[in-house]
Amino acid sequence: MKQKMKIPYTVLCYMLLIFVSAVILFPLIFLFTNSFMSVSDLNVYYGIAEKKFFHWVPDNFTLDQYVHAFLYSYQFLHSFWISILTTVPSVIFQLILSLMAGYGFAKHNFPFKNALFILYVILMMTPFQVIQAPQYILFNDIGLLDNIASIVLTSIFYPLGICIMTQSMKKIPDELIEASKIDGANSVQTLIHIVVPSAKNGIVTVLFLSFIEQWTIVEQAVVFIKSTANMPLAVMMQRLSGLSTPGSFVFALLFIIPPMLICFICDEYILDGIIKADLLEV
Amino acid sequence: MKRKNSWIGLLYILPSFLGIALFYLYPFITSLKYSFTKGVFDDTFVAFDNYIRVLNSEAFQLALKNTVKFYIITFPLIMIISLFFAVLVSQYLKGNTLFKKIFVLPLVIPTASLVLFIGILFGDGGILGNMLNSETNYIDSPYAFAILILLFLFKYTGYNVILYISGICEIDPRFYEEARICGASKFQEFRYITEPLLRPTSFLVFIFTMINSFHIYREAYYIGGEYPHESIYMIQHYLRNNYSSLSYQRLSAASVILFLGIMAVLLAIYLIHRRREKNK
Numbered sequence: 001m002k003q004k005m006k007i008p009y010t011v012l013c014y015m016l017l018i019f020v021s022a023v024i025l026f027p028l029i030f031l032f033t034n035s036f037m038s039v040s041d042l043n044v045y046y047g048i049a050e051k052k053f054f055h056w057v058p059d060n061f062t063l064d065q066y067v068h069a070f071l072y073s074y075q076f077l078h079s080f081w082i083s084i085l086t087t088v089p090s091v092i093f094q095l096i097l098s099l100m101a102g103y104g105f106a107k108h109n110f111p112f113k114n115a116l117f118i119l120y121v122i123l124m125m126t127p128f129q130v131i132q133a134p135q136y137i138l139f140n141d142i143g144l145l146d147n148i149a150s151i152v153l154t155s156i157f158y159p160l161g162i163c164i165m166t167q168s169m170k171k172i173p174d175e176l177i178e179a180s181k182i183d184g185a186n187s188v189q190t191l192i193h194i195v196v197p198s199a200k201n202g203i204v205t206v207l208f209l210s211f212i213e214q215w216t217i218v219e220q221a222v223v224f225i226k227s228t229a230n231m232p233l234a235v236m237m238q239r240l241s242g243l244s245t246p247g248s249f250v251f252a253l254l255f256i257i258p259p260m261l262i263c264f265i266c267d268e269y270i271l272d273g274i275i276k277a278d279l280l281e282v
Numbered sequence: 283m284k285r286k287n288s289w290i291g292l293l294y295i296l297p298s299f300l301g302i303a304l305f306y307l308y309p310f311i312t313s314l315k316y317s318f319t320k321g322v323f324d325d326t327f328v329a330f331d332n333y334i335r336v337l338n339s340e341a342f343q344l345a346l347k348n349t350v351k352f353y354i355i356t357f358p359l360i361m362i363i364s365l366f367f368a369v370l371v372s373q374y375l376k377g378n379t380l381f382k383k384i385f386v387l388p389l390v391i392p393t394a395s396l397v398l399f400i401g402i403l404f405g406d407g408g409i410l411g412n413m414l415n416s417e418t419n420y421i422d423s424p425y426a427f428a429i430l431i432l433l434f435l436f437k438y439t440g441y442n443v444i445l446y447i448s449g450i451c452e453i454d455p456r457f458y459e460e461a462r463i464c465g466a467s468k469f470q471e472f473r474y475i476t477e478p479l480l481r482p483t484s485f486l487v488f489i490f491t492m493i494n495s496f497h498i499y500r501e502a503y504y505i506g507g508e509y510p511h512e513s514i515y516m517i518q519h520y521l522r523n524n525y526s527s528l529s530y531q532r533l534s535a536a537s538v539i540l541f542l543g544i545m546a547v548l549l550a551i552y553l554i555h556r557r558r559e560k561n562k
Binding site for chain 2: 105120
């Protein structure tokens with residue numbers, strides 16, 4: 001009896017989840033098909049005065065918008081490059097710092113450790129706007145205003161990665177580390193050969209989150225960066241695209257691709273065990 | 283296990299600490315100092331003048347009202363919805379990774395890329411307007427608030443579902459077997475097993491949602507630019523505007539108020555969390 005009752009529930013559940021998935025995939029598919037719409041059709045369907053609806057299948061498939069995006073939109077390509085230039089170093093350095101500090105917090109004891117960790121957590125929970133003015137003055141003093149280094153530096157030291165890594169490394173058994181020390185490995189060797197390979201979940205989580213964070217950076221950029229030439233794409237997207245602007249759909253698609261790639265690379269780790277630990281427990 | 287004190291640990295922390303001290307701690311303390319002085323170059327101590335001025339300003343009150351409203355509506359919603367889907371997936375579709383993969387996507391899709399979609403739905407001559415036969419641009423109307431909430435839910439529910447699913451996976455299946463033997467209903471299973479054992483995960487989800495909510499400025503920026511409709515004028519906008527008008531004193535005072543607000547909420551949640559853990 002009970003077994004039979006279960007089937008309709010499962011079907012209902014599938015229907016609900018398929019519906020939700022459709023809602024999630026809707027915008028992606030829409031952007032994709034519309035990226036092949038010709039520029040003149042963009043005006044016909046999505047022009048300012050037009051009554052709009054989702055025009056799923058373009059009347060004629062053209063590469064108009066791609067040509068526009070790749071050949072005539074210097075600003076878009078330039079900003080894309082700026083975004084890569086700011087995202088890659090910030091992710092790499094954040095990862096290195098998190099590995100080091102995570103190891104320090106999770107596997108060492110030293111005076112004021114808990115106080116220090118709580119400080120990191122508190123700063124992690126501080127919105128950027130709280131410190132934007134003094135940061136601005138600071139960057140002004142050291143001459144990094146309107147320089148992409150400013151948005152890289154602020155994100156490198158954002159403590160979220162460290163907090164995640166600390167929790168992730170705490171799950172590595174102490175015996176493993178003791179054993180490697182007995183084998184004669186020094187602290188740095190232990191970190192590289194024992195701790196790093198065992199902290200994959202944490203590494204992937206930090207990589208994933210810091211990439212997305214930096215790729216879509218807005219609030220720091222609009223404060224520290226003045227010139228369009230140094231502005232990352234996340235901000236320029238708002239200025240460059242509009243419904244009937246040629247190339248917009250292609251811009252939107254291209255902007256999704258890097259985070260999507262990271263997501264596919266990290267896939268299994270993200271899905272299996274992001275971080276299950278308690279963030280505030282030292 | 284007790285480890286002996288070692289200064290090596292401190293060496294590992296040092297690089298990050300130097301950066302954090304320079305780029306986060308120092309600005310933070312400066313902000314605190316500004317909030318009590320007359321001007322950036324005028325160190326006269328003015329006690330709580332800046333705070334009083336901020337609290338009395340209409341713009342701040344509007345921003346505060348919107349922000350509190352936003353949190354009160356979104357947080358319960360997002361927690362309940364994500365828990366609901368997580369239970370659903372892990373109860374009926376165990377081992378199905380396809381849905382989990384799809385649930386990650388919204389976090390990965392930048393809001394910037396969704397703007398075109400939102401424009402067609404809610405913008406000038408958009409689908410909603412056509413359906414309701416009105417000429418309103420919903421993005422620039424009091425409805426912008428609802429759009430912002432929808433967008434926030436769209437973006438961050440999926441990731442929370444995945445956090446919850448991995449929390450549920452860690453619950454010992456024997457609890458459920460026993461409950462089933464005792465004849466517990468699905469609801470009772472949830473009420474007495476799933477929910478209490480998921481509290482640490484709930485806490486984590488809460489923290490993540492909180493951090494994500496700081497970025498609400500981004501979502502608001504994409505749908506409304508730097509000066510959005512007043513219904514989505516958040517504390518972040520207030521700070522941003524005071525920043526542009528160079529009133530650092532007011533900005534700093536507002537920053538400190540915001541910070542204290544966040545810390546108060548966090549502390550409350552943390553204490554509740556701690557007490558429950560102890561009672562277990």
